Amino acid sequence: MQDVVKLTPRHSGAGELFQLLRDGRPRTRADLAAATGQARSTITARVDQLMSAGLIAPAGEASSTGGRPPTTFAFQPSARVVLAVDLGATHARLAVTDLASVVLAEGEAPIAIADGPDAVLRWVAEHGRKLVAEAGRSLGDLVSVGVGLPGPVEHATGRPINPPIMPTWDDADVRGLLSAELGGADVLVDNDVNLMALGEHRSAFPDVDDMLFVKVATGIGSGIISDGRLRRGAQGAAGDIGHIAVPGAEDVPCRCGNLGCLEAVASGRALAEELRREGLDAADGADVVALVRAGDLAAGRAVRQAGRELGGVLAACVSLLNPSLVVIGGVVAEAGEHLIAGIREVVYARSLPLATQHLRIVTSQARSEVGILGASAMAVDHVLSPVAIDALLEARIA
Amino acid sequence: MQDVVKLTPRHSGAGELFQLLRDGRPRTRADLAAATGQARSTITARVDQLMSAGLIAPAGEASSTGGRPPTTFAFQPSARVVLAVDLGATHARLAVTDLASVVLAEGEAPIAIADGPDAVLRWVAEHGRKLVAEAGRSLGDLVSVGVGLPGPVEHATGRPINPPIMPTWDDADVRGLLSAELGGADVLVDNDVNLMALGEHRSAFPDVDDMLFVKVATGIGSGIISDGRLRRGAQGAAGDIGHIAVPGAEDVPCRCGNLGCLEAVASGRALAEELRREGLDAADGADVVALVRAGDLAAGRAVRQAGRELGGVLAACVSLLNPSLVVIGGVVAEAGEHLIAGIREVVYARSLPLATQHLRIVTSQARSEVGILGASAMAVDHVLSPVAIDALLEARIA
Structure with a gap:
């Protein structure tokens, strides 16, 4: 991001100080001096700068052991x-x-x-x-x-x-x-x-440092949180799991031009196509979900099988990344337990015990807001x- | 690592200053003041602390525009x-x-x-x-x-x-x-x-931020460098690719208790076993490499096929991580081009263009020192x- 903001050689240090306050907890000048090891005069100057920009504001008084109680300051998200x-x-x-x-x-x-x-x-x-x-x-x-x-x-x-x-x-x-x-x-x-992935991490699982978010919709993709941060890879293409080969699907053509891709067998588009071949009325993933929710057995079976295909690929992802959490989002995830059950079945069967002993596989908490x-x-x-x-x-x- | 070193609440800031000097380049006190925005008196105190601990030392004089030329200081790795x-x-x-x-x-x-x-x-x-x-x-x-x-x-x-x-x-x-x-x-x-992975990164590819190091020896494993740092996953098991399922090998038992694992078909141990079945004398991966180097066709063919099996799994890893470099190390990598050729063949066939357009696949530069x-x-x-x-x-x- 250095190409967006120009780094000035003599930075004030107020930005660094501000990071301590980002959690929203009010702190006194003495708290900030103790946490940073900086002189009280430095802290006072930086607090004044941040206040004048409106980024922090007085947030009441701290309890005092005598004398005038010190003022606390807190981040102003507004x-x-x-x-x-x-x-x-x-x-x-x-x-x-x-x-x-x-x-x-x-x-x-x-x-x-x-x-x-x-x-x-x-x-x-x-x-x-x-x-x-x-x-x-x-x-x-x-x-x-x-x-x-x-x-x-x-x-x-x-x-x-x-x-x-x-x-x-x-x-x-x-x-x-x-x-x-x-x-x-x-x-x-x-x-x-x-x-x-970032939205799910911040809103629902801020304390999980290693997680994989998988979107199952018209296409299939994922986002990687590793050591608490989003990892984008060398060209920003990390997480692009939709075209990993699925064993046994070598005869299924994918719109990418290859054969047997995950997307060609387990996406909302592929599921809808499969159900249409069985005579059902399904234009896309949302229709597939509606059929499953209406209790259609063929749709439920197809989603569970898609879960297994996803599970095969996610087992490899789990072995490679060792996340403690896999979150399944996207419209097809709204089919509920059918998809997750298929995924869990294969991931737990195909992974080493160490990689799965603390692994959770859940549906997205943040859903459409994510x-x-x-x-x-x-x-x-x-x-x-x-x-x-x-x-x-x-x-x-x- | 916070459990190893105790963080003192009032840290001196000298450790932070030292990070600037870790590259080994000599700098004057004025250089350090300009780079950090800290007062000259603060810099002088911290430079003195680092000098007294022997971590930095005077490294000659900078050129001067008049007056006494200022002293430069540099990291002392010894x-x-x-x-x-x-x-x-x-x-x-x-x-x-x-x-x-x-x-x-x-x-x-x-x-x-x-x-x-x-x-x-x-x-x-x-x-x-x-x-x-x-x-x-x-x-x-x-x-x-x-x-x-x-x-x-x-x-x-x-x-x-x-x-x-x-x-x-x-x-x-x-x-x-x-x-x-x-x-x-x-x-x-x-x-x-x-x-x-860390050794290869630091010694041979310090400027590559996203790379995967794969060890092919008695077993198979990998280490992930992402955004310039080693990523270990939630339990330290990240990179454990040896037991990812290989399509078409469902009948090959692995010592982990599962079937069709990568290690069961492409490790030094698996290759040696395969060549013994063909009547050759190979106890381990080193023997396989020796046979390949001696020009044995069956050994060369087996190593190339192992490369293809590895390539199938690495194609999935490349899709997920989007590295710009995959380094193959371990004793079997010393079989030379046979292994790498098999790997490249499948990785380039099975990956999206975006993930492979800048991807290099090479053998370890650091070898046994790594x-x-x-x-x-x-x-x-x-x-x-x-x-x-x-x-x-x-x-x-x-």
């Missing part, structure tokens, strides 16, 4: 807002959140990602500005934007790379286009599944980093 | 030494290195890991002390020890967890036993393949962390 954008092939969800990722205003609408970056991003900016106003804030309060796209993204530049379902977006300057429309706010872009929460978290992390805080304070002084 | 220990099932390798992982003295010997932790670690300590003397240093200079073990290790505690080939080591207090014999030096323990280099790097990282440096300086003052 100091600024971010815009979270979750774009799918045919659907967009937008939210304005505060710096604690609390949603202040949100909206969703059908879109066509195929309309291309100019049209779609102009629409996003327009609706984003409306949501900022709806949240009672001005564009000057908007410090960053997090965008999830349904395809591979080079995270460092925010540019999509050969995205199969949105070819007109290849190498588009998503950052530049959106920033220009939104008062120059910094724009961060990532793959939608990475942001779902992409927005991840986009917000990415945008917030960016503006609250030590370097970004120092740059913000510097800009105020200059 | 300030302390670490002991690197690489234990296999039947073989041990030990080295004393400086803080830049330069080997000062080394030795190797046959051992039997099955003799158990007390006997083996006593032997390690005895030979370690000899090597320290041989390097012309005293036990007081030895600040930490890095140990690689041929089995799963809980890194936070340094204890082996149900290690299949060394059952008597289960839950052994490797840290406590070895530290007591080596003047109280901190002891860090990890799985041998993780340390091979485990020792990794053990040294782990031990050095531990003692040169900001917290550890501050603790060391504190101990000198107290």
Whole structure:
């Protein structure tokens, strides 16, 4: 992210101090001095800087052993807002959140990602500005934007790379286009599944350091949290498990051009196709889920078998990554226990005891909000980093 | 590692300053003040602390624009030494290195890991002390020890967890036993393949942030470098790819009790067994390599097929992790191009273009030294962390 915020050689250190306060707990100047080993005069100066930028505020008095009780200071998540954008092939969800990722205003609408970056991003900016106003804030309060796209993204530049379902977006300057429309706010872009992993991690499992989030929808993908952080790999393509080969499916063609890919046998699209061949009325994963919920046996059986196919691939992922948690999200996960049961069956059968003795496999807790929460978290992390805080304070002084 | 070094609430900040100097480049006090934004008086005090501990030393004068030229200071890797220990099932390798992982003295010997932790670690300590003397240093200079073990290790505690080939080591207090014999030096323990990954990364590919190191020997395992650091997973079992299912090998029993594991079809042990069935004389992976090098066609064919089986599993690993480099090490990798060719054949056929467009697959550059280099790097990282440096300086003052 160094290409977004310019690091000034003489940073103030206030950004570093601020990290201690991000947990929201009120602290006195003496607490901060003890925690950092910095002189009281340094702490006082930095606290004043952070206060004048509105990032922290007095939060009452600490108990005192005599004399005037000292003031405590705490993070003010309402100091600024971010815009979270979750774009799918045919659907967009937008939210304005505060710096604690609390949603202040949100909206969703059908879109066509195929309309291309100019049209779609102009629409996003327009609706984003409306949501900022709806949240009672001005564009000057908007410090960053997090965008999830349904395809591979080079995270460092925010540019999509050969995205199969949105070819007109290849190498588009998503950052530049959106920033220009939104008062120059910094724009961060990532793959939608990475942001779902981040959203699930932050909102439901913040204490789990090693987890895998798997989206089972029209396509299949995953996002990796390792040592507490999202891992994107060398080209931002980490987690792309939809085209791993499934044993025994060598004769099933995949839309990627290969044979026997996981997506070709276990995605919402593949399940719907299979049920149509059995004479059922299923256009997509949501229809498959509806059939399962209506008690259709063939649909339940097909989803359970898809779970087993997924389980074969996830067993390999579990062996490689040794997560303590696998979260299954995406529309097909809403079929409930059928999918998870199939996954568990194979993962537990095919893994070494050490990798599974503390392994949980669960469905997403954050559900449809998960992409927005991840986009917000990415945008917030960016503006609250030590370097970004120092740059913000510097800009105020200059 | 917080359980090894006690963090003092008022740390001096010298440890943080030292991180800037770890690259070995000489810097003036003014350089350090500019880079950190700290006051000259603070820098002067911290430089003095680091000098008095011998961690940095004057390194000549910088050019001056007038007046007395300022002194530069640089990291002194010879300030302390670490002991690197690489234990296999039947073989041990030990080295004393400086803080830049330069080997000062080394030795190797046959051992039997099955003799158990007390006997083996006593032997390690005895030979370690000899090597320290041989390097012309005293036990007081030895600040930490890095140990690689041929089995799963809980890194936070340094204890082996149900290690299949060394059952008597289960839950052994490797840290406590070895530290007591080596003047109280901190002891860090990890799985041998993780340390091979770390050693290869640091010595041959320091600029590659996302790589996978694969060891193909009697068993098969891997170590993951992601965003520049070794990732161990929730229980320290990450990279354990030897028991991932290989399509089409469902009838091959593995010593783990499952069927069709990668290790059962592509390890040195499996290859030797296969060649014995064909009437060849091969006890282990080294014999297989010797046959390949002697031009034996059956051996070459078997190694290439093992490469393909490995390639199937590595294609899944590449899809999941998106590394830019896969390094193949271990004794079977010394069979040369036969193994790599089989691996490449399947990985490139079975991966999405985005994951492989910048992917290199190569044999280990560090070869037999790689485990020792990794053990040294782990031990050095531990003692040169900001917290550890501050603790060391504190101990000198107290």
